[in-house]
Amino acid sequence: xxxxxxxxxxxxxxxxxxxxxxxxxxxxxxxxxxxxxxxxxxxxxxxxxxxxxxxxxxxxxxxxxxxxxxxxxxxxxxxxxxxxxxxxxxxxxxxxxxxxxxxxxxxxxxxxxxxxxxxxxxxxxxxxxxxxxxxxxxxxxxxxxxxxxxxxxxxxxxxxxxxxxxxxxxxxxxxxxxxxxxxxxxxxxxxxxxxxxxxxxxxxxxxxxxxxxxxxxxxxxxxxxxxxxxxxxxxxxxxxxxxxxxxxxxxxxxxxxxxxx
Numbered sequence: 001x002x003x004x005x006x007x008x009x010x011x012x013x014x015x016x017x018x019x020x021x022x023x024x025x026x027x028x029x030x031x032x033x034x035x036x037x038x039x040x041x042x043x044x045x046x047x048x049x050x051x052x053x054x055x056x057x058x059x060x061x062x063x064x065x066x067x068x069x070x071x072x073x074x075x076x077x078x079x080x081x082x083x084x085x086x087x088x089x090x091x092x093x094x095x096x097x098x099x100x101x102x103x104x105x106x107x108x109x110x111x112x113x114x115x116x117x118x119x120x121x122x123x124x125x126x127x128x129x130x131x132x133x134x135x136x137x138x139x140x141x142x143x144x145x146x147x148x149x150x151x152x153x154x155x156x157x158x159x160x161x162x163x164x165x166x167x168x169x170x171x172x173x174x175x176x177x178x179x180x181x182x183x184x185x186x187x188x189x190x191x192x193x194x195x196x197x198x199x200x201x202x203x204x205x206x207x208x209x210x211x212x213x214x215x216x217x218x219x220x221x222x223x224x225x226x227x228x229x230x231x232x233x234x235x236x237x238x239x240x241x242x243x244x245x246x247x248x249x250x251x252x253x254x255x256x257x258x259x260x261x
Contacts, residue, residue: 010182010183010187011191013179013182014044014179014180014183015044015048017167017168017177017178017179018044018045018048018051018151018179019048019051020168021052021149021151021175021177021179022048022051022052022053023051024149024175025148025149025175026053026054026148027053027054027056027145027146027147027148027149028052028054028055028056028147028148028149028150028151029055029056029057029058029141029142029145029147029149029150029151030042030045030055030056030057030058030150030151031058031059031060031138031141031150031152031153032057032058032059032073032076032082032084033059033060033069033153033210034059034065034069034070034072034073034076034200034210035069035153035200035209035210036185036188036189036192036199036200036203037153037154037155037158037180037188038153039076039153039192039197039199039200040153040180040183040188040191040192041151041152041153041179041180042057042076042080042082043080043191043192043195043197044179045057045151046080046081046082056085056145056147057082057083057084057085058084058085058086058087058141058145059073059084059085059086059087060086060087060088060134060137060138060141061073061086061087061088061094062088062089062090062133062134062212063088063089063090063094063133064129064133064212064213064214065211065212065213066202066210066212066213066216067096068200068201068202069200069202069210070094070096070097071096072198072199072200072201073086073097073102074096074097074100074102075198076197077100077101077102078100078101079197079198080197083101083103084102084103085102085103085104085105086102086103086104086105087104087105087107087137087138087140087141087144088104088105088106088107088137089106089107089108089109089132089133089136089137090106090107090109091106091109092106093106105141105144107137107140109133129212139172142172142173142174147174148174148175149174149175149176149177150171150174150175150176150177151177151178151179152176152177152178153178153180154178154180154181155178155180155181155182155183155184155185155188156181156182157183157184157185157224157225158209158224158225158226159224159225159226159227160224160226162181162226165178165181166178166181167179167181185208185225189203205218206218206219207219207228208225208228209225209226209228209229211229215229216228216229
């Protein structure tokens with residue numbers, strides 16, 4: 001006999017956020033990164049699909065992501081039947097996605113095309129890399145689907161700017177919903193285990209937040225999750241969740257510089 005799990009107060013608030021989103025918005029997107037937090041959001045979203053008019057699961061990847069993250073995305077697509085669509089600034093479909101049912105959208109490699117020539121400033125180069133390979137493709141994906149809302153896996157306890165977030169807030173010209181904003185890291189892992197799913201195997205090696213391989217490291221004692229995402233850099237954000245209206249304008253300008261645009 002299946003054991004009935006009664007949601008605690010935080011989970012009840014999370015469920016309420018999902019139901020309100022489904023009621024208020026007709027075209028909703030869910031980014032799935034291959035990390036623990038977006039996995040929780042994807043699991044919950046699949047439980048409540050009947051409350052949404054349109055629900056699309058998508059991912060923005062870079063060629064610098066861990067192999068384990070690519071593998072976990074494929075696992076989640078199969079395990080949750082996500083019909084995942086992946087956006088990546090690269091010249092070919094990642095081999096691991098071939099035959100997987102994952103639809104891949106290939107975008108121009110903005111970083112390779114527009115990086116500063118002969119630049120010796122590695123920090124500037126890394127910041128530019130995030131903007132061109134993650135933030136711009138993410139904006140492209142949002143505009144491609146025309147979402148009026150997207151559901152994020154951000155949490156206050158990650159650190160950085162997230163501590164000031166609210167569950168519903170305007171971001172990139174549409175509503176960003178953060179239903180697990182009050183969850184702690186331990187609760188995230190416990191929920192995934194309780195629901196019978198696997199987590200990205202990198203967590204078992206000591207990582208606590210997963211980004212691109214060159215910039216992500218295992219934390220030192222006392223460090224928050226965001227600090228571990230930017231090796232040898234002071235900032236804690238790639239600005240994917242930061243509302244900056246100029247990103248859409250920059251994206252249009254970059255596309256116009258490419259052949260055929």
